[in-house]
Each structure stands twice: as C-alpha cells, then as structure tokens.
Amino acid sequence: MFEHIAELAIRRSRLILVVAVVAVVAVALMGVLGTGAFGKLLGGGYDDPASSSTRAGKVIDAKFGGETNLVLLVRASEGRVDAPAAQQRARALVTDLRKNQNLENVISYWDTAAPDLLSKDGREAMVLAHVKGDDTERGENAKSVIDAYTGPYEGALTVQAGGGAAVTSEMGTQAGEDLVLAEGIAVPLTLILLLLVFGSVVSALLPLAIGTIAIVGTFAELFVLGSVTDVSVFAINLTTALGLGLGIDYALLMVSRFREQLAAGASVDDAVRRTVSTAGRTVAFSAATVAAALGALLVFPQYFLRSFGYAGIGVVAIAALSTLFVMPALFVVLGHRVNSGRLPWANRGQGRSDTRTPFWGRLAGTVMRRPALTALPVLAVLLLAASPLLGIIFGTPDERVLPDDAVSRQVSTVLREKFNGSDDAALHVVIDQPVSKAPLESYAVELSGLKGVVRVETSTGTYAGGRSTATDPGNTALGRPDAQQINVVSGLPPKSGEAQSLVEEVRAVAPPAGSRPLVGGVDAALVDSKASIADRLPLAVALVALTTFLLLFLFTGSVVQPLRALLLNMISLGATLGVMTWIFQDGHLSSLLGFTAQPMEVSMTVLMFCIAFALSMDYEVFVTSRIKELHDLGEDNESAVTNGLGHTGRIVTAAACLLAVSFFAFGTAELSFMQMFGLGSGLAVLIDAVAVRGILVPAAMRLLGRHAWYAPGFLRTFHGRFGLSEGGPAQEPTAELATGSPNVKDSTHV
CATH class of the missing domain: 1.20.1640.10 (Multidrug efflux transporter AcrB transmembrane domain)
Structure with a gap:
C-alpha cells in the first residue's frame, strides 16, 4: 500500500497539491474557520442524558416552566431594595423580564415577598428565571437577556447576572478568548522551534502546513457532526492543540527521513519512495494507536467527552492522511529545495549518513549498565509525584473555573454569603404523577428534617426543621394535577461533599406510596455524572x-x-x-x-x-x-x-x-x-x-x-x-538495512 502511495505522489504530485489547496480554501469559504463550526457546537455536556437528574430537568422543563438557571441580583444604589422608590423600579424590571420571549418562570422578591429572596442586609434581592432553549440556544438567549438588563437600571438599581445559564455563557466567551491567546503564543513559538530543529525555512514551514490541514479538516468534521449530534464547543481547543502538535510530529518524521535520503545521495523519487515506505508506515501505525486510545472517549454518555473523541480521532486521521499524501507530493515538487532558506547554524553536520546523537546513546548505555541505580530514583520521583492521587476528589465545572472578576462568579459569592440558601442551587424533586395532599405534606416534612436543609418548598406550603411553616400557603406553581415539584433548599456549599451526601439522603427518603421521584439540581447532576463516568x-x-x-x-x-x-x-x-x-x-x-x-x-x-x-x-x-x-x-x-x-x-x-x-x-x-x-x-x-x-x-x-x-x-x-x-510485514532484514541504512527517525539536522 505504501509503495502505491509513493508512486501516486511521484506521478500526480501537482494534482494532489491542487486538490489539497482547493479543499482547505473551500472549507474556509464555507465559514467553518469563522463562526460556522463554532455556531454548530454546544456548551455544557457534562451530564448523563439518562440519569435521574437529567430526566428530572426534562420534566420540570415540560411541566413547570423549567429549572431556575438565571439569577438576576438586583442591588439598590442607596438604601434597601424594598424601599418605595426601589420597589417601583424593580417591579418595572420584573414586568419587562416577563415579556421577554427568552425567559419563563420569572419569580421575584417583589412578587412573593419571600424573605429568602432578600439579602440579610436588605440591600439586594433576587429575580429567578428559566432561560429557554437547548444548550446552544440557552447560551445565546442568556447572553441576550444579560446584555439587555444588566448594569445600571433606572438610576436606582444595579443588576448583575448569575446562575447556571450566566456561568455557561461566560465560559463560552472566555473559551474563545483563551483559544485566540493560546494560538497566538503557540504558533510563533512553534515556528521558532522548527527553525531551530531543521535549520531551514522551507523545511520548517512544511510541518506547519500539515498542522493547518489537520486543524481545518477537523473543523469541517465538527461542523458536519454538529449538524447531526451534540458536540461540545471545547472540542475546538483540542483540535487546535492536537492538530498543530500531531501534524508537526508526523511531518517531522517525514521531512527528517526525506532530507536524510537526499543527503545519502538518493534521487528525489527514490528518496520519496523510501520515506513513504518507512516513515509513512510509522506515521500510519502511530496514528492508529493514538486514535484507538482517543476512541475510548466514545463510550461515555456525556457529549462533552464524546466530542473530544470525535475531534481527536478526526484530527489524528486527517493529520496522518495529509502526511501520507500531501507531504510526499510536496517533496516531489520541492526536491532538493526542501533545504532552501538554510540558516547559518544548519551547515554543520549536513550530509552525514550516521545521524546518531551521542548524548542519547551514552545515556542509554549508562542506564543499561546500571539499570537499578539509574531507574530507581526516577521511578521514586514519579511515584512521589503520583501520591496526591490518594486524596483526589472529583467535581464538575461551576463558576469557580472563571476568573475572580467574572460577574457570574461574583453573584454566586453574594448569594452564598448574604442569602439564606439559594433556589438556584436547590435540589428539585419531581413526582411525575398525581399525588394527594396528605402524602405530599408528609414527604416534604421528612425532607425538611434532613441535616443541612433550610427549607422545602411545595405547592402545599413551605416546611423547615421537620414541620410546616404555617404562614406560607405554598407556591401553587409547583403543583399540577399530574405532577408535583418539590424544592429542597440547603445552606450547604454547592458541590461540596456534604451537598452530595444530601442528594443520597433525599433519594433514600421513602416517597409517597406508588411514586418514583426524580431528583435534579446541580448537586444531583454532579453525583450522577461521577457515577456515570465511574460505570x-x-x-x-x-x-x-x-x-x-x-x-x-x-x-x-x-x-x-x-x-x-x-x-x-x-x-x-x-x-x-x-x-x-x-x-x-x-x-x-x-x-x-x-x-x-x-x-x-x-x-x-x-x-x-x-x-x-x-x-x-x-x-x-x-x-x-x-x-x-x-x-x-x-x-x-x-x-x-x-x-x-x-x-x-x-x-x-x-x-x-x-x-x-x-x-x-x-x-x-x-x-x-x-x-x-x-x-x-x-x-x-x-x-x-x-x-x-x-x-x-x-x-x-x-x-x-x-x-x-x-x-x-x-x-x-x-x-x-x-x-x-x-519496513513492512514482518520479514528477514533486507540488504539495504543490513548495510546500515539510517532509520526513519534519523535526520541530517535533528
């Protein structure tokens, strides 16, 4: 097979290069390099779609207007937010929010007078809402709402956005900025290192060409996959890092081998044949091992992980294919000009047939003579470095992954420090069938008695400390003839060990007879995600x-x-x-x-x-x-x-x-x-x-x-x-090998 690839490159080199250039340009013109691929990809994807928490969220979306995923923190410029002037403007804000087509289930302190929606000092209050849409639409819708309503409002109020939708929106924006900065650093540094390694401008540019093809091609793959299935936007980051790196890795082998063959006196065509049959085979085999390891990501139900499998397998395959087909065609066209643009330090050592590196040979010889003496200290250091794994704890992304000055993170801090529990971090228990009042009350009372629970909100009333709060008639929006939603609000830090334990305790409470509650919320999603990945x-x-x-x-x-x-x-x-x-x-x-x-x-x-x-x-x-x-x-x-x-x-x-x-x-x-x-x-x-x-x-x-x-x-x-x-299928050494012909990984300069 590799011999045929070499002959194809020799006979049709210019056609191969034209096809490659046309394909890259076509992908760019289709918008994949701009917003095309990005627009098809989603935020989130950390949850198992078959888990109890995900199914609970779907029931709440369908029957109760959706879980709270946006918290607008409203702060009075002067005095308290329940002062007459502030109240008037706040009510106007809530009225505008209810008219917004991207929101539903809008609840505020000024409608309910619920003390838990008012800060302890009375300076801030919450507006809770659900942003509509799937993961992609929700991010766009949240950004639209945030842009429209946050900041100074009517001169007397200041509005900031928090909650899951706001965090996801800021994470997506920040990911794009991080990607631009990372590539702005990686590409120039990589080019400098390639110049140092190869000592030739043309040789140094060839690996970058393969890396570019791999990245552009994988963007096209993600564009197509994003049209038919869920793909995470963070797959873009892996594509750029792995595409550039593997493209350079594979091209490095090919360029080094080709230059070595030319230095040994081979013709351009023979150098291409030998390069493809040796280095090309190694590239193909290496790509197979890398793709096999990345393919394991496809077994996980979370599309965040599966997306990296899609991107990883795609970028490896495209990098390998472009290395096997485009690189030999470039060699045929360039010939000895592959060494053009030679830098001053590159003259030394050119044309050597023996390209062994003394340092690595001496190091290997020393280790082989004293394997225990040299390996045990290294092994001890590596095992010491691994020791923190004994205390590893797992979580999922939240506002803390954002920088300190991110608004959604600041809002989360205020909610945690100044409010008596937040509905945004509540556990949402859903019973997707009719439930009588007495069994529902009994269930809520038992839930409210669990350690760490601040209150339990139902359609029949609010419960705390194992008993009913007589002054609260309940939230009728939490009850339907065919379903009930129960909000379990705790004072525990979200995603802490105690909060995760509470999820298990809530699930262990005996439900109303004949019912099978689903437990959702951020802490339940974390518990389910960890269990799903562990399985x-x-x-x-x-x-x-x-x-x-x-x-x-x-x-x-x-x-x-x-x-x-x-x-x-x-x-x-x-x-x-x-x-x-x-x-x-x-x-x-x-x-x-x-x-x-x-x-x-x-x-x-x-x-x-x-x-x-x-x-x-x-x-x-x-x-x-x-x-x-x-x-x-x-x-x-x-x-x-x-x-x-x-x-x-x-x-x-x-x-x-x-x-x-x-x-x-x-x-x-x-x-x-x-x-x-x-x-x-x-x-x-x-x-x-x-x-x-x-x-x-x-x-x-x-x-x-x-x-x-x-x-x-x-x-x-x-x-x-x-x-x-x-050298191909397992066989006896060839005459060429017996004469000491250098190996694929040798290079006249590397």
Whole structure:
C-alpha cells in the first residue's frame, strides 16, 4: 500500500497539491474557520442524558416552566431594595423580564415577598428565571437577556447576572478568548522551534502546513457532526492543540527521513519512495494507536467527552492522511529545495549518513549498565509525584473555573454569603404523577428534617426543621394535577461533599406510596455524572489497554513489549495526574497561575488521561520501531536499545517539545480546567519523552533481557504472517538495512 502511495505522489504530485489547496480554501469559504463550526457546537455536556437528574430537568422543563438557571441580583444604589422608590423600579424590571420571549418562570422578591429572596442586609434581592432553549440556544438567549438588563437600571438599581445559564455563557466567551491567546503564543513559538530543529525555512514551514490541514479538516468534521449530534464547543481547543502538535510530529518524521535520503545521495523519487515506505508506515501505525486510545472517549454518555473523541480521532486521521499524501507530493515538487532558506547554524553536520546523537546513546548505555541505580530514583520521583492521587476528589465545572472578576462568579459569592440558601442551587424533586395532599405534606416534612436543609418548598406550603411553616400557603406553581415539584433548599456549599451526601439522603427518603421521584439540581447532576463516568471507566480503560496491546504486538511480535509499555505509561500518567491534583485541587501555585483550588474536574481528568496515554503511545512507536529493527538485524538487546535511542532520542525530544508548546500555551487560559488540561498534557508529553523513553525504557529492556521479545510459538507464527514493522510485514532484514541504512527517525539536522 505504501509503495502505491509513493508512486501516486511521484506521478500526480501537482494534482494532489491542487486538490489539497482547493479543499482547505473551500472549507474556509464555507465559514467553518469563522463562526460556522463554532455556531454548530454546544456548551455544557457534562451530564448523563439518562440519569435521574437529567430526566428530572426534562420534566420540570415540560411541566413547570423549567429549572431556575438565571439569577438576576438586583442591588439598590442607596438604601434597601424594598424601599418605595426601589420597589417601583424593580417591579418595572420584573414586568419587562416577563415579556421577554427568552425567559419563563420569572419569580421575584417583589412578587412573593419571600424573605429568602432578600439579602440579610436588605440591600439586594433576587429575580429567578428559566432561560429557554437547548444548550446552544440557552447560551445565546442568556447572553441576550444579560446584555439587555444588566448594569445600571433606572438610576436606582444595579443588576448583575448569575446562575447556571450566566456561568455557561461566560465560559463560552472566555473559551474563545483563551483559544485566540493560546494560538497566538503557540504558533510563533512553534515556528521558532522548527527553525531551530531543521535549520531551514522551507523545511520548517512544511510541518506547519500539515498542522493547518489537520486543524481545518477537523473543523469541517465538527461542523458536519454538529449538524447531526451534540458536540461540545471545547472540542475546538483540542483540535487546535492536537492538530498543530500531531501534524508537526508526523511531518517531522517525514521531512527528517526525506532530507536524510537526499543527503545519502538518493534521487528525489527514490528518496520519496523510501520515506513513504518507512516513515509513512510509522506515521500510519502511530496514528492508529493514538486514535484507538482517543476512541475510548466514545463510550461515555456525556457529549462533552464524546466530542473530544470525535475531534481527536478526526484530527489524528486527517493529520496522518495529509502526511501520507500531501507531504510526499510536496517533496516531489520541492526536491532538493526542501533545504532552501538554510540558516547559518544548519551547515554543520549536513550530509552525514550516521545521524546518531551521542548524548542519547551514552545515556542509554549508562542506564543499561546500571539499570537499578539509574531507574530507581526516577521511578521514586514519579511515584512521589503520583501520591496526591490518594486524596483526589472529583467535581464538575461551576463558576469557580472563571476568573475572580467574572460577574457570574461574583453573584454566586453574594448569594452564598448574604442569602439564606439559594433556589438556584436547590435540589428539585419531581413526582411525575398525581399525588394527594396528605402524602405530599408528609414527604416534604421528612425532607425538611434532613441535616443541612433550610427549607422545602411545595405547592402545599413551605416546611423547615421537620414541620410546616404555617404562614406560607405554598407556591401553587409547583403543583399540577399530574405532577408535583418539590424544592429542597440547603445552606450547604454547592458541590461540596456534604451537598452530595444530601442528594443520597433525599433519594433514600421513602416517597409517597406508588411514586418514583426524580431528583435534579446541580448537586444531583454532579453525583450522577461521577457515577456515570465511574460505570463506564473500566470499559474505556479495558478498550485502551486491549487495542494498545494488540497494535504493539502486531508491531513488535512480542507479548512482553506491550505489557512493558502499558506499565511504564501508567506510571507516567499517574505522575502527571498527581502533579495536576497537587496544583489544581490542593491549591499549590494558585496565586502564580491565578485560579481557585477546587475538586478535579472529572470529565477533564478522564480526557487528560486518554490524551496523555495516546501521545505516549505515539512516542512508544517511534522508539520501539528503531530498537526492533536493530534487534531484527541481529544486534543483541543492549546494543539495539543503545543504538536505537541514539538514533531516535533527539527527534523524539524535539517532537515532544513542539507538541508540549501547543499544550502549554493553554496554561495562559482564564478557565482553570483548560489551564489544567494544557499544563497536564504538556507535562505528560515531556515526562514520557525524557524520563520514560530516556531512562525507564532502557532500564526495563536491560532487566528483561532476551525475554523482552518473547511470544508463544503460535503468536510468533501469526506475527510472521500478519505483523507490521517499519519496513513492512514482518520479514528477514533486507540488504539495504543490513548495510546500515539510517532509520526513519534519523535526520541530517535533528
């Protein structure tokens, strides 16, 4: 297959390039690069659509005007908000809000005189509302309402917006700003690093071309998928980081190999053939391992996670395909001009046939001679870095992921500090069938007696401390002939351990006979989301491990190598996640990075695990392929590892640094969970490239000895027929390899 690709590139190079350019331009003109893709994507997506909390929300939307997801905090410019002048203007505001077609279920202090909607000092009061629409429409509708009604009002009032809809709206806006800033940092730095690595302007631009195609193509994919299913807007961030990084990774291999072949005296056509048959095969195999790891995200019901699976698989496939087809065509057209624009420092070493890097070879040799002495300190540091995982706590995004000056976050702080519980954070119990008054009252009384509950609101009255509040006749809007809604308002911090325990306690209370209540609200959604991910996580991990094992077996012919790779990758990932827990949950470096410590975002932690694992497999293939080739040529285990790392060490490190830049750029994000994703993914790449590939791999190979390549006889036979290697299906060494022809990952400059 790869020989055919090379011949196609040689015969039809200009046609391939024209098709590629036309496709990129067409996608841009369709608006995918502007608002097209963004307009199809959604905010949110953290909840399981089949969970009790999600179903409760749907019943409330259908029968009770929707859950409260917008809180307008109204503050009097002078005095109290219930003073006559302030009341008059506040009532006018509420009247305007009820006329707004994007809102329903508008409730205010001035209508109900409910003391819980008035702050303790009387300076602020709440207007509660439900913003209509699905996740996309709700964000747009919330922004429209916020823009229209917040700020100074009638000179006597100031209005600020909070609640879930406001938080989601601000998160979407902030994500776009973070993306622009991150790419503004990553692209120039990447270009500088490429110039340093290649020493040639033309060679440095080629990987950027592949990265651009990967990003644009994946935007088109997300545009199409967003038209038929739910896709998270945050998939855009992964697309840009991974597209740029993997495009550069794969192109780096191809460009390095092509330049090496030219330096060895090959013709342009022969250099293309050899490059595609070796580096192209490695790119295809590496892409398969990365895509398999990212495919595990598709098993989760939350579309936030599935969206990263869509984006990740798409960007890997497009980066690999463009590398296999577009890059060889560029080589044919450019020929020796691939080295054009050579920079002064690049002259040294050009034309070398032996491109081993002494440092990496010496390091591997030292480790192989003293594996325990060199590996144990590294292993101890990685295990120490992983130790914070013992105290990890999971959560979902809320207003605390926003910067301190975000309005919706400031409103949440005021509600928590100045009000006696907030309906915005209440548990909403829904009974989707008729319920008599007496059983409903008995159920509400029992709920109101639970620890932490401030009050329970029903259509029959308000209850507190295990008894009825006689002065409150109840909210008739909470009752229908065929359904009842019960609001359980607590004074507990939202998403705290106590608040999550209260969800379980509410669900454990015996309901009215014959009924099956659904419990919703932000705390219930968190409990259900964690349970849903925990239920699917073993399947996701099993799929990742199984596909990785099978692919690495096909590549190496050994059953030990996949196990060794899985074990070392888990240690590396544990260290990365432990460091992120130490920083973002425990709060270390919070003042430097400007975030608020909080539980680890459960979806982002799972995502970071899959991304980091996938990328570690990328470098596993790069390194193992060279070691395997040398081993097949007859070198002993120690020599194969030492020489293999000598050939691949620098290029893997260069690729890792370039990829890490793309991720580290998101460390500048204002959204703390995007900071965590960027810093964690970048750190994982560097740990894997340096500590694992440079030290732990040679140490493990030395300790395993000849057993490193063990496979049962029947599997050796299977691999002999169907296995893959950098040179093609498993086979005896070719004459070209026997003469020491350099490997795909070598480079005349890298």
